[in-house]
Amino acid sequence: ALGDIYHGEEFARATLPLCFIWLLQATAYWGLTLFLPGFLVESGLNPNFTLFLMVLCELPGTAVIAYMLKKMSMSVCLRIFQGCACLACLWCTLSSYFNAPVVVAVASCAIYFFLIPCWCIIYVLTPAVYPPLYRGSASGLLSAIAGLTGLVSPFLSAAISESSEGRQWLYMAVWTVVVGVNFL
Numbered sequence: 001a002l003g004d005i006y007h008g009e010e011f012a013r014a015t016l017p018l019c020f021i022w023l024l025q026a027t028a029y030w031g032l033t034l035f036l037p038g039f040l041v042e043s044g045l046n047p048n049f050t051l052f053l054m055v056l057c058e059l060p061g062t063a064v065i066a067y068m069l070k071k072m073s074m075s076v077c078l079r080i081f082q083g084c085a086c087l088a089c090l091w092c093t094l095s096s097y098f099n100a101p102v103v104v105a106v107a108s109c110a111i112y113f114f115l116i117p118c119w120c121i122i123y124v125l126t127p128a129v130y131p132p133l134y135r136g137s138a139s140g141l142l143s144a145i146a147g148l149t150g151l152v153s154p155f156l157s158a159a160i161s162e163s164s165e166g167r168q169w170l171y172m173a174v175w176t177v178v179v180g181v182n183f184l
Contacts, residue, residue, distance in 0.1 A: 014129045015138065019145055021078075022126075024182035025118055026146035030153035031175045032089075032111065035161045040108070042168035044101040053105065054112040065117035074128070078121045082183040085114035089176035097169035115179070 037047035061081075068077045092107035126142055127135040164170035 011130065011134070018126060018129065018138075018142055021122060021182065022142045022146040023149060024178060025122060026149040027153055027156075028085075028175055028178045028182060029115065029119075030149055031157050031160075031178060032115070034154055034157045035171065036108070038161060039096075039168055039171050040104070043096055043104045044099075045105055050105050050108060054109050057109040057113040058116040061113035061117045062120060064113075065120055069121070069124075074121050074125045078118060078125065079183070081114045081118050081121070082179065085111060085118065086176065086180045086183045088114055089172060089179050093169050093172040093176050096172055 037051065040047040040050050065077060065081060068080070072080075088107055088110035092104055092111060095103035095107050126139050130138045160171050160174050164174075
């Protein structure tokens with residue numbers, strides 16, 4: 001059944017873009033999350049309190065996306081939230097560059113407000129694209145692709161974090177690009 005998700009025009013058109021969405025979403029999530037405490041410390045913030053606020057921001061973000069999904073299609077909601085996550089990453093990058101810790105904290109909260117609910121959409125959208133016979137295989141394949149980034153992201157994040165020492169904005173700039181590519 002795994003090979004069947006690539007056969008047929010409608011499946012082939014859906015599978016490749018979904019592969020990229022899952023891959024880039026997971027890369028951005030793990031890349032932003034793994035070394036975020038170090039980034040926050042370098043930005044002059046208390047990482048524990050800021051991370052607590054960021055996690056709290058996931059909840060209203062998820063509530064907003066649940067409401068929006070009743071009014072718009074999943075793909076439109078995903079594009080809106082990915083675009084807003086990219087803008088929040090850019091805002092955080094610029095705030096870090098100009099050494100504005102409070103704004104970095106607010107922008108970091110905005111990143112989580114928009115980025116985490118994208119997972120909700122992806123998890124609901126993926127099975128909806130395929131007929132019931134192929135849903136499990138497609139979801140499993142795409143989840144495995146997202147899992148691959150868990151092998152790469154820690155090393156990539158560490159390399160970026162080490163090379164951007166003293167220039168904490170550079171760390172956020174790299175992940176802004178990843179989130180931006182996912183938006184495209």
